[in-house]
Amino acid sequence: MVEEQVKTGRRSLKEMLPTTDLTDRLERSTGMDRPIRALAKAIRKTIKPGKLRDLLHGVPTGKPAHPPLATFSLGCWMATAILDVTRSDPRAARTVLATGIVAAAPTAAAGITDWSALHIEQQRVGFVHAIANMSALAFYTGSLLLRLTGREAGGRALGFAGLGAAGLGGYLGGHLAYRQAAGANHAESVTHLVPLGWHNLCDLKDLPHGRPVTRRLGYIDLLVLRSGDGVTVLADGCSHLAGPLHQGRLISEDGVACVVCPWHGSTFRLADGAVVHGPATAPQPSFETRVRRDGIIQVRPAHRIQ
Ligand code: FES
Structure with missing residues (x-):
């Protein structure tokens, strides 16, 4: 099968998608390991074992807390984009955007708590996932500030930039959850x-x-x-x-x-x-x-x- 592909010059779908390769390389790249280890240690030291840490992991509900919180924030970002494209209700766009920004705080807290207790390969991907999402949050915060001062066009532009960054963050989050099985139950089988x-x-x-x-x-x-x-x-x-x-x-x-x-x-x-x-x-x-x-x-x- 492989020989046939080589002969015919046909490439598999996986080969045609460079993103798969990039995330694999990201898992293996050691360049950021020092700050990653230092940050993970600092997080574990700051959020000490106890009720708060367990709550952020999702122990009381029996499921990780980060994914549903992230879904809520992403939903707000998507709703903002739709309202911006249709330009139907700027006030509603501001409200939804502000809700997403507020929700990002517990989402990030749960995410970094989970991240601090992962394998290094998962932490490398999670680190870039976090940078992408923090960038999205910065864009969205700027977007809200512009909208509140009457600069709707600039606010919408920054909102779309935020959506791009959040999309990258979401893609890497999917890789972490489904490819690297972070947050999955490893004893289920x-x-x-x-x-x-x-x-x-x-x-x-x-x-x-x-x-x-x-x-x-x-x-x-x-x-x-x-x-x-x-x-x-x-x-x-x-x-x-x-x-x-x-x-x-x-x-x-x-x-x-x-x-x-x-x-x-x-x-x-x-x-x-x-x-x-x-x-x-x-x-x-x-x-x-x-x-x-x-x-x-x-x-x-x-x-x-x-
Ligand atoms: S606590 Fe992480 S493998 Fe057991």
Whole structure:
């Protein structure tokens, strides 16, 4: 197929779209790594672990907060552009534009909080995504100021410049979310990879007491923790970005036993995998366990119709 394309000189659609190549190169470019790392560190230091950080990640709703907030701002930018093209209602255009500018603050706060806990390849793309969106915000703020001082034509021109910058930001945001899977649930496939019913996992006597270890069940790795005669089992790959939970710390949060991911500190309740602290927003798949008379531990996914 490839040889045929070379012979005929035909190029695939992907080859004809240079933007795909550019974003791939952006992921690999190391030129901005120093400021990126410094900024990410400063953000993590400023927005400390706790309620505010969890809120900005979207932990209370179980979904990242940034995408719906960004959609709201983009909707305002689009509505402004439509009102500007039709020139039907300058006052409505000003109102929608001002709403988008106000909404940009929580959108940016949620975005930078998520960004500060990503892989460096994702942060490189996210950095340019943020610059594009900040440029859009600057254009739109200038646009609103011009409109409020009666310079409608200049305001509309700056508005269209803002739309261009926001379009670039949106494109890179799509790359981050869908190509690089930032914000996606990285443990979603786990329960689909385990057939229905109970499965033999390992022998109870081979497990250390009070220290999480990993055991393989078919295609997936599990965190297994023995405490007394009981056993707790969660998917091992963290739902945030697939970090190895069995290497994490065990803590007690308000008297509840939890495991902390070693990569970005997501904290999950051991009993059922619920998210206690982000950046993860999706719960960690958990497993029911039972111990056979001969000491073999059996597991099956919890919260699934058997
Ligand atoms: S991989 Fe990021 S917190 Fe676990």
